[in-house]
Amino acid sequence: MSDAIRTETAPRPVGQYPHARRVGDLLFLSGIGPRDAASNAIVGNVHDAQGRLISYDIDAQTRAVFANVRSVLHASGARWEDLVDVTVYLTDMAHDFKAYNAVWAEYFPDIDTAPCRTTLGITSLPTPIAIELKCVAALSRNTKPE
Numbered sequence: 001m002s003d004a005i006r007t008e009t010a011p012r013p014v015g016q017y018p019h020a021r022r023v024g025d026l027l028f029l030s031g032i033g034p035r036d037a038a039s040n041a042i043v044g045n046v047h048d049a050q051g052r053l054i055s056y057d058i059d060a061q062t063r064a065v066f067a068n069v070r071s072v073l074h075a076s077g078a079r080w081e082d083l084v085d086v087t088v089y090l091t092d093m094a095h096d097f098k099a100y101n102a103v104w105a106e107y108f109p110d111i112d113t114a115p116c117r118t119t120l121g122i123t124s125l126p127t128p129i130a131i132e133l134k135c136v137a138a139l140s141r142n143t144k145p146e
């Protein structure tokens, strides 16, 4: 049986790779962007009449990425609470960190159970998205209070 996870409930990968791969109790997710799973459109991007990107909404993109991560976790039999390590890539740290960080705090209100996090500013991503997440989850994670 393949340990690769592929699901219709998350946006199609932009290359030949699965949404996630399970190794024992660990789940490694591929980089996930803010695409709508049904239409494949990038959430929060605004284009001019010529199709050029003129603006984007980092709050909407962050929420869309989190929703997609949640979909992949669920398709893999994991929960949001199983996330243990998240790497966040932003294409404009100066402009977007504050808004993204505020959404993060909404989704991970408890520092005792929140995953470890690293945020990197990078010059570009494979498609015109402003944020991408790389996540690791542990299916055996016990987040219940002791």
Ligand SMILES: O=C(O)C/C=C/C(=O)C(=O)O
Residues within 6 Å of the ligand: 011, 014, 015, 030, 031, 032, 033, 034, 035, 125, 126, 127, 129, 132
């Ligand atoms: O979801 C996107 O739009 C782009 C994500 C791409 C990758 O993570 C990749 O190709 O490695």
